[in-house]
Amino acid sequence: xxxxxxxxxxVQHVSYVDSMNAALVAGLTEAGLTSEQxxxxxxxxxxxxxEAFSAPxxxxxxxxxxxxSPHPAFAEVLPRLDAAKVKxxxxxxxxxxxxxxxxxxxxxxxxxxxxxxxxxISPFILPAxxxxxxxxxxxxxxxxxxxxAALKAGLDRRAGRELALEIVIDPLTAxxxxxxxxxIHIRRFPNGRSMILPGFAAPMTLRGAPExxxxxxxxxxxxxxxxxxxxxxxxx
Numbered sequence: 260x261x262x263x264x265x266x267x268x269x270v271q272h273v274s275y276v277d278s279m280n281a282a283l284v285a286g287l288t289e290a291g292l293t294s295e296q297x298x299x300x301x302x303x304x305x306x307x308x309x310e311a312f313s314a315p316x317x318x319x320x321x322x323x324x325x326x327x328s329p330h331p332a333f334a335e336v337l338p339r340l341d342a343a344k345v346k347x348x349x350x351x352x353x354x355x356x357x358x359x360x361x362x363x364x365x366x367x368x369x370x371x372x373x374x375x376x377x378x379x380i381s382p383f384i385l386p387a388x389x390x391x392x393x394x395x396x397x398x399x400x401x402x403x404x405x406x407x408a409a410l411k412a413g414l415d416r417r418a419g420r421e422l423a424l425e426i427v428i429d430p431l432t433a434x435x436x437x438x439x440x441x442x443i444h445i446r447r448f449p450n451g452r453s454m455i456l457p458g459f460a461a462p463m464t465l466r467g468a469p470e471x472x473x474x475x476x477x478x479x480x481x482x483x484x485x486x487x488x489x490x491x492x493x494x495x
Contacts, residue, residue, distance in 0.1 A: 260334045260477055261327040261365040263310075264342055269359040272318040275453075276381075276487035277446035278353035279309055279324060286345035286357070290336045297485070303330040304417040306479025308380025308490030318353075325365055325380055325490055329477035351447040366493050368473055374466045375476065376494045382441040382458030383481030383489035385409060397482070399440060401459045403430050410480050417478055424467035424475055432462055445486060456483075462494060 273279055287297050296303050305328035311319040326337065345357035368375065385398045385406060402409075407426035415421050445454040458481075465472050480489035 260329060260337065261325065261367060262337050262340070263323050263325050263363045263365045264340075264345060264357060264360050265323045265363050266321065266357065266360045269356075271321040271355050273309065273311070273321050273353050273355065274318045275349070275351055275353060275444050275446050276309070278347055278349045278351060278355060279307065279321070280486050281349060282345045282347040282355040282357070283307060283324070283326060285347060286340055286342070287336060289341065289344040290339045292332060292336050296332060302485060303332060304328060304478040304484070305330065305333060306381075306484040306490045307487050308492075309487065310380060325492075327365070327477045327479065327490060329474045350449070368469075368476060368493075371469045373469050373472060374464065375472060376462060376464050377476065377491040378462050378494045379460040379480075379490065380492050381488050381490045382443060382460045383410070383479075384443065384456050384458045384483055386482050397456050398459075399457050401440075401461060403428055403461075406461075407463070413481060414475050414478060417484075418471075418474055422467065422471040422474065424465060424471045426475075427464040427466070428461050429464075443488060445483070458488060 284297050288294055295301060307324055307326045309319065309321045310323045311321040313319040340362060342357040342360035342362055347355050387396045387398050389395060407428055411424060411426050441458045441460060443456050443458045445456055447453045465475055476491055480491065
């Protein structure tokens with residue numbers, strides 16, 4: 260339910276997370292999932308995070324990407340995923356080709372784990388509360404006190420039930436290590452404008468029923484998880 264696509268020496272140069280999403284969707288649908296299961300409002304919960312490094316004004320150099328989902332359909336398909344099918348040539352200039360990549364197992368939770376501490380491979384995006392049909396806006400600063408409830412509400416919605424889960428963000432840790440805003444380049448539109456959203460990577464602790472801790476760890480946190488945001492990693 261959680262794998263790493265290792266690009267080895269063939270580092271991928273990526274400007275927009277939407278490009279990696281398109282490449283992964285291509286691979287997942289070739290492996291047996293339908294487009295409706297991976298894209299759109301009714302898609303299964305899944306997330307990914309690019310392990311990359313970058314320099315100002317340059318594309319991110321992606322060494323590997325972690326793909327994660329709590330859904331049983333992904334558990335069936337991920338072992339069949341062919342890295343060579345993870346590819347895209349986007350109109351935004353990004354070219355991704357997994358022909359030389361390899362699929363590796365990824366970190367998993369110990370059976371029965373009911374408390375874990377996580378960081379983030381990809382920052383999470385937190386929508387601000389809105390009224391009616393007003394345009395969705397996203398927090399520019401991390402609201403430490405209200406973020407846990409908002410993150411859990413999103414997880415409950417994707418699980419289709421209320422999870423027995425507590426999310427804790429230590430205020431001091433958030434101020435010193437997680438308050439910094441990350442600018443996430445989501446996609447570029449045909450008119451040349453880009454969608455850039457603020458995200459955060461504050462470490463947090465998850466406590467609760469083991470199956471619900473595992474669901475949260477595999478599903479990801481915040482908004483636009485299937486677009487490559489909010490993918491967690493275990494912290495020692």
